[in-house]
Amino acid sequence: MSRLSPAALLVVGAFMVPLFIELPVVLSFVGVDLPMPVSLGMGVVTFVLVLVWSEVSQSPDAADA
Amino acid sequence: MHVHNYEKLWLGASLLLIVGFISTIVYGAAGAGITMVNDEGGQVNPQELGNTSGFDDPGVTKVGPNEYEVHVVGIQFAFQPSTMEVPANSTVTFYVTSRDVVHGFEIVGTNANTMVIPGEVSKITVEFDEPGEYGIVCHEYCGAGHHSMAAELTVTEPSNFTMQDDTQTQTGGNETTNATATPSGGESA
Amino acid sequence: MSTPGETAGETVDSAREMLPDNSFLIQYPHVSRVVRSLFLTAFVAFGIGAFMGVLQALHRTGVARLVDSADYYTLLTLHGVLLVIVFTIFFLAGVFAWANTRSLDRPPVSKRFTWFWVATMSVGTAMAGIAILAGLIPSTDISADVLFTFYAPLQAHPIFYIGLAVFIIGTWLAGIDWFRQYLAWRRENAGERIPLQSFMVLTTMLMWFIATMGVAVEVVVFLIPWSLGIMPAPNPLLTRTLFWFFGHPVVYFWLMPAYLLWYTVLPKIAGGRLFSDPLARVVFVLFLLLSTPVGIHHQYVDPGIAEGFKFIAMTNTMFLLLPSLLTAFTVVASIEHGARQRGGTGYFGWLKALPWRDPAFTGMALAGLMFAAGGFSGMINAGMNINYLVHNTIWVPGHFHLTVGTAVALTFMAASYWLVPRITGRKLYSRPIGLFQVVLWFIGMVFMSAAMHRGGLAGIPRRTAEPQYPQVTFETVAGSVSSLRLQLAFGGVLLFVSALLFLMNVGLTAMNNKPARNLDSALPPALSGPDQSPTVLDNLKLWALIAVVLVILAYSLPLYSIVQGAGLYPAGQEASPAVIAPLLEVIA
Numbered sequence: 118m119s120r121l122s123p124a125a126l127l128v129v130g131a132f133m134v135p136l137f138i139e140l141p142v143v144l145s146f147v148g149v150d151l152p153m154p155v156s157l158g159m160g161v162v163t164f165v166l167v168l169v170w171s172e173v174s175q176s177p178d179a180a181d182a
Numbered sequence: 183m184h185v186h187n188y189e190k191l192w193l194g195a196s197l198l199l200i201v202g203f204i205s206t207i208v209y210g211a212a213g214a215g216i217t218m219v220n221d222e223g224g225q226v227n228p229q230e231l232g233n234t235s236g237f238d239d240p241g242v243t244k245v246g247p248n249e250y251e252v253h254v255v256g257i258q259f260a261f262q263p264s265t266m267e268v269p270a271n272s273t274v275t276f277y278v279t280s281r282d283v284v285h286g287f288e289i290v291g292t293n294a295n296t297m298v299i300p301g302e303v304s305k306i307t308v309e310f311d312e313p314g315e316y317g318i319v320c321h322e323y324c325g326a327g328h329h330s331m332a333a334e335l336t337v338t339e340p341s342n343f344t345m346q347d348d349t350q351t352q353t354g355g356n357e358t359t360n361a362t363a364t365p366s367g368g369e370s371a
Numbered sequence: 372m373s374t375p376g377e378t379a380g381e382t383v384d385s386a387r388e389m390l391p392d393n394s395f396l397i398q399y400p401h402v403s404r405v406v407r408s409l410f411l412t413a414f415v416a417f418g419i420g421a422f423m424g425v426l427q428a429l430h431r432t433g434v435a436r437l438v439d440s441a442d443y444y445t446l447l448t449l450h451g452v453l454l455v456i457v458f459t460i461f462f463l464a465g466v467f468a469w470a471n472t473r474s475l476d477r478p479p480v481s482k483r484f485t486w487f488w489v490a491t492m493s494v495g496t497a498m499a500g501i502a503i504l505a506g507l508i509p510s511t512d513i514s515a516d517v518l519f520t521f522y523a524p525l526q527a528h529p530i531f532y533i534g535l536a537v538f539i540i541g542t543w544l545a546g547i548d549w550f551r552q553y554l555a556w557r558r559e560n561a562g563e564r565i566p567l568q569s570f571m572v573l574t575t576m577l578m579w580f581i582a583t584m585g586v587a588v589e590v591v592v593f594l595i596p597w598s599l600g601i602m603p604a605p606n607p608l609l610t611r612t613l614f615w616f617f618g619h620p621v622v623y624f625w626l627m628p629a630y631l632l633w634y635t636v637l638p639k640i641a642g643g644r645l646f647s648d649p650l651a652r653v654v655f656v657l658f659l660l661l662s663t664p665v666g667i668h669h670q671y672v673d674p675g676i677a678e679g680f681k682f683i684a685m686t687n688t689m690f691l692l693l694p695s696l697l698t699a700f701t702v703v704a705s706i707e708h709g710a711r712q713r714g715g716t717g718y719f720g721w722l723k724a725l726p727w728r729d730p731a732f733t734g735m736a737l738a739g740l741m742f743a744a745g746g747f748s749g750m751i752n753a754g755m756n757i758n759y760l761v762h763n764t765i766w767v768p769g770h771f772h773l774t775v776g777t778a779v780a781l782t783f784m785a786a787s788y789w790l791v792p793r794i795t796g797r798k799l800y801s802r803p804i805g806l807f808q809v810v811l812w813f814i815g816m817v818f819m820s821a822a823m824h825r826g827g828l829a830g831i832p833r834r835t836a837e838p839q840y841p842q843v844t845f846e847t848v849a850g851s852v853s854s855l856r857l858q859l860a861f862g863g864v865l866l867f868v869s870a871l872l873f874l875m876n877v878g879l880t881a882m883n884n885k886p887a888r889n890l891d892s893a894l895p896p897a898l899s900g901p902d903q904s905p906t907v908l909d910n911l912k913l914w915a916l917i918a919v920v921l922v923i924l925a926y927s928l929p930l931y932s933i934v935q936g937a938g939l940y941p942a943g944q945e946a947s948p949a950v951i952a953p954l955l956e957v958i959a
Contacts, residue, residue: 124728124806131737131810135817138858140824145849153850153858189650189700196696198597200689207685210756211678214524218671218678218755225936226673229943271912283947284607286763290830290843293759293919296672299607300524301675304674317843321832322900324519325947326441329837343575 130164137163144158220298223303228281231255232315236277236290242266244345246273254278255299256285259327261318267336278304289335297322310337338354381688392889395473396796402472403794405485407881409465410791412493413458414874417780420453421870428819428863431838432856441518441835444516445506451519452503455625455775456538457496462783463628464492466547467572470631470651471549473892474568474677475556480547481560488548492541498534502527514948517537518834520618521594529598536590539583546576565909567637567648568894572654575627577915578620581922582663585616597946604944606937608675615666616926623662625775627655629782633702633735635894636789640732641725643709646701648897649904652688654701656908657694660918662686664925671758680929681755687755687925691866694927696744702739708898730805734785737813739780741820748824753939765838766827768819778817785809791880792887799887804872811869822855829855 121129137160141151185193208215231237234251240262245253245265250272254261256279268274278287280293290309298320302341320331387645390396396403423446429435430443438446441658468485472478479485499515505528506514515527549572553565565573589610596602667684670676707721715724726732735835751757762768788805792798799805829845829852831838845852907913 122728123803124733125811127806128727128733131813135821138817138821141849148744150849153854184899185650186647187900188704189647190696192700193693193697196693199696200692203689203692204686207755210739211682214756216756216759220678220681221932221936222726223674225941227941227943229945232633234622261885274437280946283525284831286831288763288832291846293756295762297674297763298613298669299674300944301606302608302675303672303935304672315839315844319830319832319840319843322836323444323447323525323834326444326937328444329440330834330840332840332842334842346893 223305228300248272250274252276256280258325259331261333265334269340270337275307281325285324288321290317313337313339378675388933389886395892406465406469406794409461413461416453416457423450425863425867428860432860448503448518459625460493470568471572474566480551488541488544495534495538498530524944527814530596532590561939571631574659578659578662582617582620585613589613603940607932615669618665620662625779629779632786637735638705640707641709642713643895644895646704648901653813654694661691664921672762687753730809731785731789734809738781741773742778753933761827764827765823765831765833767825770834772820797883798885804876808872815862815865821859826855
């Protein structure tokens with residue numbers, strides 16, 4: 118039993134794109150140099166974590182099944 | 183007319199934002215002294231630039247103790263002159279016009295930026311605090327070779343600066359340099 | 372580039388017979404046909420324009436240069452004209468024809484007149500398009516490599532300017548058609564409030580009539596006679612100023628139909644009702660008043676215009692933020708109301724109750740979100756002195772790809788998923804593809820627009836085939852210029868894929884034999900209805916008059932001083948490219 122529908126995952130993933138594109142710019146203001154590929158990579162990892170959280174259910178019923 | 187309270191609040195905040203924006207610009211003009219490109223440059227005949235004082239021999243001229251004028255002509259697809267040199271910590275006034283179509287004039291990395299319109303003279307005054315190499319690009323589409331239209335501006339240490347075709351020597355330049363090279367009153371890019 | 376077309380729709384198929392009697396298609400089959408025809412032209416232009424767009428994204432970043440750099444500008448002209456003139460205006464004409472008919476609940480006065488303006492707009496488009504495309508064929512003397520702004524003394528073939536003029540006249544006739552439809556309604560409904568959608572159509576068209584005066588004078592009085600060799604070259608600063616007299620309000624002409632959809636269709640899709648009808652009217656009146664007397668803000672760095680005039684334009688521009696900020700409130704409030712009607716709770720929890728699976732909703736919501744970002748970069752452009760940093764850099768295309776390229780274009784695409792079934796009676800081919808497509812547009816635009824804004828801050832110019840110069844080093848705030856280039860090209864490719872998916876989905880919908888279901892075109896009344904607002908809001912003559920006065924105040928002195936400066940026909944202006952021998956010189 119998924120927590121998020123495919124549509125919700127798509128929308129959540131879409132909202133993460135601007136965050137991870139702008140992250141290096143925001144960090145540059147505090148003197149941190151984060152390369153863009155690293156930032157995008159962090160975005161992918163975060164999305165995978167969301168995916169795992171969504172798909173791996175904690176409910177005992179599902180675990181039994 | 184019924185207006186919801188939240189809506190009134192939002193309306194008030196929006197008006198405050200707008201007035202705030204206008205105030206910062208008024209401050210920029212009055213306090214920080216950023217002047218706009220305006221109608222001071224006057225008009226010229228684009229076909230008669232060879233007989234127009236300043237544009238007949240484009241380039242850098244010294245007009246005061248620490249003041250320079252640079253006349254630049256935009257043509258398809260180059261700036262005349264293509265290289266310029268001025269000393270740091272001086273006041274440099276650019277007069278830019280076009281012999282043919284509409285061009286642009288942007289000193290990359292600064293806020294020195296103007297349209298170049300045939301028949302009109304753009305006048306911009308700039309102060310360079312720090313020596314360095316600056317690129318100048320045409321930023322308005324001017325024809326099939328637009329992408330090759332660029333020039334070079336060198337800002338040299340006042341002590342090393344000599345006018346190329348002039349016997350006047352540079353005196354009284356301020357040797358201290360500021361942290362960044364920016365035109366007068368501008369924010370750093 | 373082939374675009375899946377819509378079938379002519381003349382034959383009554385079994386699908387249509389299953390539609391309810393109150394559906395728009397059954398009530399107004401003729402208007403539906405007009406809208407289909409306008410949408411078809413819009414989508415063909417969109418397909419070609421999008422293809423030009425991806426070629427440019429790959430070319431200027433140096434990823435793949437498939438054409439000669441000299442031809443880049445022909446493609447750029449095509450991209451600009453097809454997307455912001457043909458796609459937007461044909462689509463909005465379809466939306467307005469639908470909205471005016473639906474809200475007045477009566478058809479236009481004359482079928483022949485309606486087809487006459489559709490034909491006029493189409494003929495004008497074809498003429499301008501042929502002139503631009505001929506620029507790719509060296510053996511013809513015809514070209515129009517003048518970009519969307521056609522600044523003299525760059526010159527296009529006369530057929531380009533004549534086509535533009537014919538097109539503009541077509542849009543005027545369309546406006547007249549909608550006003551006649553309204554007046555016919557008024558005769559039967561004396562004393563009633565103008566229905567909201569019709570009010571929006573009429574105020575927008577009034578704004579358009581005023582705004583297009585500038586470009587009409589520029590093209591008809593100056594550019595056509597000049598390109599035919601009858602008159603000498605006009606004052607370049609004067610024609611620029613006349614262009615921007617039109618060039619700023621035209622952006623609101625694109626945006627107003629998107630606002631119409633956000634105010635009237637989006638709340639319904641979200642499951643709720645418009646928050647406030649009176650405020651919606653106030654917003655459209657403000658756009659009618661303030662859209663035009665601001666055009667000089669495109670000329671902040673023009674010589675020959677005094678600082679004071681620029682300052683006035685800047686102040687008006689800042690106040691033009693107000694209707695958009697009000698719209699942000701009303702639209703979000705309406706969506707939240709819809710979410711709570713659907714069972715949403717909590718401060719932010721209601722967001723989960725929104726119909727995110729519906730591409731029409733998600734597309735419009737993402738478009739609105741990006742418009743907020745575009746609005747903020749627009750405030751930077753409007754700031755007279757900060758503008759120096761970004762004027763004519765690629766920051767500016769970054770800005771307007773968020774506004775017209777997303778707020779408008781993505782709203783139009785999302786609305787198509789809702790509207791096309793209503794004017795064809797056919798079921799949307801695929802909702803999942805539609806959802807994926809609108810989200811892909813959002814993601815592609817985030818990549819491309821962010822790279823453009825940051826490239827602009829580094830000083831990289833716009834409108835350039837090869838922004839790589841031996842003399843110039845561009846320094847970015849974060850990341851390298853080459854990574855920005857890749858980011859821009861990647862975003863451009865995503866956008867092109869999204870455009871193809873959209874055209875495919877709409878094309879397959881038009882050919883779908885499954886009947887559309889639940890085609891309710893009725894829109895729920897607003898939470899605060901029009902009866903709560905003063906009737907003066909509906910006094911269109913008054914607002915039009917004030918708008919004209921504001922334009923005269925903002926423009927008479929600048930135009931006078933420009934003409935005083937260099938005159939109407941200054942000496943020494945020569946056309947480029949010099950293709951057509953000026954008749955005057957032949958005679959002399």
